[in-house]
Amino acid sequence: MIIDKHGRPMNYLRVAVTDRCNLRCTYCMPHENMQFLPKNEILSYEELLRIITVFTELGVNKVRFTGGEPFFRKDFIDLLEYTSQLEGIDSVNITTNGVLTQPYIDKLKKIKDLKLNISLDTLVAEKFIKITRRNAFETVMKTINDAMENGIQTKINMVVMDGVNTNEIIDFVEYFRKTPVNLRFIEQMPFNEHENFKSVWTVDKISNLLSENYNVVQQPIQPQSTTIDYKIDSSDFVIGIIAGFSRSFCGTCNRIRLTSTGRIKTCLYADPGLDVRALIRSGSNDAEIKERLIEAIQQRHKNGFEAEEQRSKQVFESMSKIGG
Numbered sequence: 533m534i535i536d537k538h539g540r541p542m543n544y545l546r547v548a549v550t551d552r553c554n555l556r557c558t559y560c561m562p563h564e565n566m567q568f569l570p571k572n573e574i575l576s577y578e579e580l581l582r583i584i585t586v587f588t589e590l591g592v593n594k595v596r597f598t599g600g601e602p603f604f605r606k607d608f609i610d611l612l613e614y615t616s617q618l619e620g621i622d623s624v625n626i627t628t629n630g631v632l633t634q635p636y637i638d639k640l641k642k643i644k645d646l647k648l649n650i651s652l653d654t655l656v657a658e659k660f661i662k663i664t665r666r667n668a669f670e671t672v673m674k675t676i677n678d679a680m681e682n683g684i685q686t687k688i689n690m691v692v693m694d695g696v697n698t699n700e701i702i703d704f705v706e707y708f709r710k711t712p713v714n715l716r717f718i719e720q721m722p723f724n725e726h727e728n729f730k731s732v733w734t735v736d737k738i739s740n741l742l743s744e745n746y747n748v749v750q751q752p753i754q755p756q757s758t759t760i761d762y763k764i765d766s767s768d769f770v771i772g773i774i775a776g777f778s779r780s781f782c783g784t785c786n787r788i789r790l791t792s793t794g795r796i797k798t799c800l801y802a803d804p805g806l807d808v809r810a811l812i813r814s815g816s817n818d819a820e821i822k823e824r825l826i827e828a829i830q831q832r833h834k835n836g837f838e839a840e841e842q843r844s845k846q847v848f849e850s851m852s853k854i855g856g
């Protein structure tokens with residue numbers, strides 16, 4: 533297992549399998565003229581498998597697939613099934629917008645310990661169109677229902693947007709507390725071309741709202757978790773808040789990101805680092821790749837504030853490029 537220079541074990545790899553997406557969420561992509569990368573710049577299936585395998589040999593035991601939209605990539609389900617069977621892998625996870633996911637539910641159900649995170653920012657169909665700029669609310673709700681009915685461990689992720697869906701925070705709690713899913717609220721993060729970024733609903737602000745409505749008990753912080761979890765009214769329903777903007781979890785962060793073009797990001801706030809695609813395409817063998825990965829991880833920043841201070845560009849890339 534690789535341990536970074538701040539003593540954090542690095543066992544969790546997040547892989548953006550594509551930069552492309554079938555939605556255009558306002559907080560993630562511009563309305564039009566989104567520049568997607570040419571196919572040959574994106575890691576091929578074979579390159580992805582090779583890099584993931586190398587990471588498992590370095591101690592990674594948990595992989596999350598994200599994007600862009602992972603199911604937008606035709607070979608994604610094969611990649612997922614293959615990864616789940618790799619030696620050393622304990623769990624595979626997906627973050628998806630849920631639009632193209634439903635046809636794969638039977639296959640997903642068969643993958644041991646699979647965890648599915650589905651992004652949903654509103655329970656109002658017309659608002660869904662405004663946020664995502666596409667008409668797919670019913671499809672996503674069907675995916676959520678089918679995932680639940682098939683016993684797939686599912687979490688719902690809502691990005692909390694000031695003045696857009698904050699009036700639905702309690703509606704989400706009421707709707708999902710009757711179901712087997714867990715609910716997570718995500719602090720919104722700015723990105724370079726963002727049109728509507730007003731003020732951030734931080735962990736404190738969201739948890740205060742929950743406390744005004746429920747008897748809220750904060751749960752012990754789990755090691756390496758990026759969420760602060762709460763239970764309400766003595767029930768077992770778990771509500772997490774992801775402090776991506778507040779960055780209160782950096783001290784135990786165990787995540788390495790692989791972008792769709794094969795760059796390593798050792799912190800969400802850092803510049804993209806090591807170019808693994810270039811190493812592979814110039815003929816490096818696995819031992820050389822491992823050595824360079826260990827070096828890159830050793831250079832990790834202490835936390836997201838330090839990484840942000842030292843980044844070359846002050847603007848944030850879309851999460852779809854870096855694998856949010």
Ligand code: SAM
Nearest residue numbers: 560599600601627628629651720721851852856
């Ligand atoms: N397309 C998939 C989806 O939406 O779930 C996976 C990729 S998306 C970039 C991964 C996660 O990042 C989603 O939960 C999305 O809501 C979140 N995200 C995207 N832009 C964000 C932003 N500006 N602030 C906070 N979360 C963001």
Ligand code: SF4
Nearest residue numbers: 553557560600629852
């Ligand atoms: Fe696509 Fe996910 Fe970004 Fe929305 S958040 S535009 S679904 S990548």
